[in-house]
Amino acid sequence: QGLSKHFPIHAGLIRRQIGVISAVDRLTFDIYRGETLGLVGESGCGKSTAGRTILRLYEATEGAILFDGTDIAGLSGEQLRRMRPRMQMIFQDPQACLNPRMTVGQIIAEPLDEHGRMSRADKRARVEELLDQVGMNKGFANRYPHEFSGGQRQRIGIARALALDPDFIVCDEPIAALDVSIQAQVVNLLEDLQDRLGLTYLFISHDLSMVRHIADRVAVMYLGKMAELAPRDALYSEPLHPYTKALLSAVPVANPRIEATRKRTILKGDVPSPANPPRGCRFCTRCPVAVDKCQWDVPEWREARPGHFVACHLAE
C-alpha cells in the first residue's frame, strides 16, 4: 500500500545528496494467495526494485507491505527473521547467485543452515527431496554448478528458493537468460510447483507472451508507477491504458493475416530519467493521446471496472 522506493543520488567528494531516483512510486495492489501476478514493463521501469522492496531486500522509503495481515515493512530483528523463510526470490541469472566453490547440495542446503538446525542426515534427505521436486537427479548434490546447463542451474536456484518451504516467491525474469528452447520447461516447472506446493508468485518479466501464458492477473509498470492491473484476459483483450496498448501492439502475433492488418503504436522518444520524471502523468512525454492536463495532474490509481485498475485521465 502506497509503496515507494527512492534511491538517493550523491555527488562530489563529500558525497552530498543532490537528488533522488524515484524508482518505485506509491504502488498499491494486492497479490492473492495461490495466484500468479505478472508484472511487466520495459527494463528500468522499477519492476525488480518493486519485487525486492516487497521482500525487504531493499528498505521501502514509504508505504506498507501487508503479508498475511502483518505489515512486514515495520518488522525488524527476530520478527523479521521469522517471516523471511516464507518469502523467497528466484533470480534472472542463476549463475550469479550460485557460489562456484560450493556443491549443489551445499548451495541448496545453505538456507536450511541459516534458519535452523538440522541433522546431516535430515539435511541430506531434504536436499534430495528438493532436487527431485525440480526434476533433477539426487546424485547431483555432490557436483558443482559449472557442470550444469543454464536451465539446470535455474532448477538449482529454484530448489534453493524452495528449501524453507515458502508461501510466496518473487520470480525476477527467471527465464530471460535461458535459451528459448528451455524457457518453456522452466515455466512449466514453476507452474507445476505452484500447483503441488500451493505457491504464490509475483512473476516479473518483459515478455508479454510468456506472462500471458503464466499469469492470472497482470500489472503494467511505467517509470516507477503502476499504469494498469487487470485479470489476464481483460488486460490482453481490453487494455485501458495507452501504455499497455502500445506494449501489446508491439507483441508479434502468430497469425500473418492479423499481423498484416494490425495497427502498431510506435512510442516516440525515450523513457525519461527516474531522477527527473514528468510532473503529471509519467507517461505524458510519450503518450499518443495525451491532453494538457496530463502534464501537471497525476492520474489517480482507480478501479475503472471491477478488478480492473488503471491510472489514466482518459481511461473510461
Ligand code: SF4
Ligand atoms: Fe496518456 Fe494522459 Fe492517460 Fe497519461 S493520463 S496515459 S498522458 S492520456
Ligand code: MG
Ligand atoms: Mg529487472
